[in-house]
Amino acid sequence: MWKSWSEIKLWKRIAGGLVLGVIVGAIFGESAGVIKPIGTLFINFIKMLIVPLVFLSLVVGVTSLKDPAKMGRIGLKAICWYLFTTAIAVTLGIIFAVVFQPGAGIDIVADAAVKTKAMPSVVGTLLNIIPKNPMAAFAQGNILQIIAFAIIVGIAINFVGAKADSVERMFEAGAEIMYKITHGVMELAPFGVFALMAWVAGKYGLSILLPLIKIIACVYVACILHALVTYGLVLKIYGGLKLAPFFKGIIDAQIVAFTSTSSSGTLPVTIRCAQENLGVSKSISSFVLPLGATVNMDGTAIYEAIAAIFIAQAFGVQLGGGDYFTIILVGTLASIGTAGVPGAGLIMLTLVLTQVGLPLEGIAIVAGIDRVLDMARTTINITGDSMINAVIAKSEGELNEEVYNAPPVA
Ligand code: ASP
Numbered sequence: 001m002w003k004s005w006s007e008i009k010l011w012k013r014i015a016g017g018l019v020l021g022v023i024v025g026a027i028f029g030e031s032a033g034v035i036k037p038i039g040t041l042f043i044n045f046i047k048m049l050i051v052p053l054v055f056l057s058l059v060v061g062v063t064s065l066k067d068p069a070k071m072g073r074i075g076l077k078a079i080c081w082y083l084f085t086t087a088i089a090v091t092l093g094i095i096f097a098v099v100f101q102p103g104a105g106i107d108i109v110a111d112a113a114v115k116t117k118a119m120p121s122v123v124g125t126l127l128n129i130i131p132k133n134p135m136a137a138f139a140q141g142n143i144l145q146i147i148a149f150a151i152i153v154g155i156a157i158n159f160v161g162a163k164a165d166s167v168e169r170m171f172e173a174g175a176e177i178m179y180k181i182t183h184g185v186m187e188l189a190p191f192g193v194f195a196l197m198a199w200v201a202g203k204y205g206l207s208i209l210l211p212l213i214k215i216i217a218c219v220y221v222a223c224i225l226h227a228l229v230t231y232g233l234v235l236k237i238y239g240g241l242k243l244a245p246f247f248k249g250i251i252d253a254q255i256v257a258f259t260s261t262s263s264s265g266t267l268p269v270t271i272r273c274a275q276e277n278l279g280v281s282k283s284i285s286s287f288v289l290p291l292g293a294t295v296n297m298d299g300t301a302i303y304e305a306i307a308a309i310f311i312a313q314a315f316g317v318q319l320g321g322g323d324y325f326t327i328i329l330v331g332t333l334a335s336i337g338t339a340g341v342p343g344a345g346l347i348m349l350t351l352v353l354t355q356v357g358l359p360l361e362g363i364a365i366v367a368g369i370d371r372v373l374d375m376a377r378t379t380i381n382i383t384g385d386s387m388i389n390a391v392i393a394k395s396e397g398e399l400n401e402e403v404y405n406a407p408p409v410a
Contacts, residue, residue, distance in 0.1 A: 013190040049182055078287075085231075093309075186269065197259055241404065242405065250278070250382075258375045267340075292388060
């Protein structure tokens with residue numbers, strides 16, 4: 001039985017779990033939540049991998065690059081692409097919200113106590129990237145600080161040369177061990193996804209979704225359009241790559257993102273899909289993907305724009321040209337500052353609302369369905385990371401196109 005089960009492609013097993021989960025949730029309603037712990041167990045397993053995997057694979061990524069100029073070039077390319085696609089995402093969100101008016105005709109009686117998020121200072125954020133105590137960064141799972149520390153350690157290993165060979169090999173072995181564990185954990189994915197979907201579908205039945213169906217539709221359609229058109233064009237024009245193999249190759253990661261609503265949590269799966277299905281070299285993917293999972297959030301940017309304008313419409317607040325400009329600017333910054341964890345985008349929404357001068361009570365309306373919106377935005381977040389990872393690898397000659405075009409192996 002195990003044999004025939006494992007012969008089914010993993011993504012099919014995971015997709016099956018997703019569909020079955022929705023059915024079970026629809027039938028049993030809130031009581032389907034009893035199986036949620038299976039999903040939580042799966043998520044805990046992947047979370048367990050994040051810190052050691054990011055650190056080890058990034059050190060190995062840097063030591064395998066050796067050439068510091070190449071590393072700087074890849075980092076710069078990644079950041080430029082992140083900013084470019086995020087700016088398009090936020091603009092797309094604005095267009096959707098203005099054209100489809102998801103907030104028109106909504107009656108608001110809300111009086112929620114909402115915690116606001118203060119605008120972070122740019123200098124403070126930059127200084128904070130260097131961990132004062134790397135062990136604390138590990139313990140708190142501060143990915144940006146771990147990235148910084150890993151890059152520094154990797155560069156130092158390169159400079160030390162032969163004397164550090166044994167340490168370099170140790171890190172390589174460590175990274176391999178983490179990849180192996182990821183493989184094992186992914187066998188749990190179909191069950192974890194099943195349980196999480198049953199819980200979500202049971203909790204958010206149609207009755208709670210219907211009044212807000214317009215904003216849900218706006219976020220989902222804008223996300224899909226961004227993935228197909230923006231990413232499709234970049235893949236084709238800049239990367240010279242076909243679209244279908246890309247989406248087939250990352251489907252495991254997309255389903256895990258959709259159900260876990262955490263880009264950071266999905267990272268081990270995203271890295272695995274990039275290396276095994278898309279043929280991206282380890283040195284590029286272990287560098288570009290952790291960075292992307294932390295700062296590149298196009299789905300969140302789309303959501304920030306749509307939700308802010310939705311709230312303005314619901315409260316009857318007229319927005320002017322300057323307000324839209326503020327939404328583009330703050331929405332982009334907010335998405336960069338959003339942590340790759342469930343619900344983080346909702347907290348950052350307070351930042352956008354404050355800057356535009358919109359009522360914070362609006363958060364209360366979207367909060368009820370945030371999970372459903374988070375599923376779409378997290379999926380796009382990791383899709384964007386994977387796309388940029390693939391085109392950068394292609395431009396650096398680090399993409400194995402035979403693997404990219406072949407059917408997914410994982
Ligand atoms: N959950 C999203 C992510 O992990 C962040 C967000 O809430 O927008 O990518």
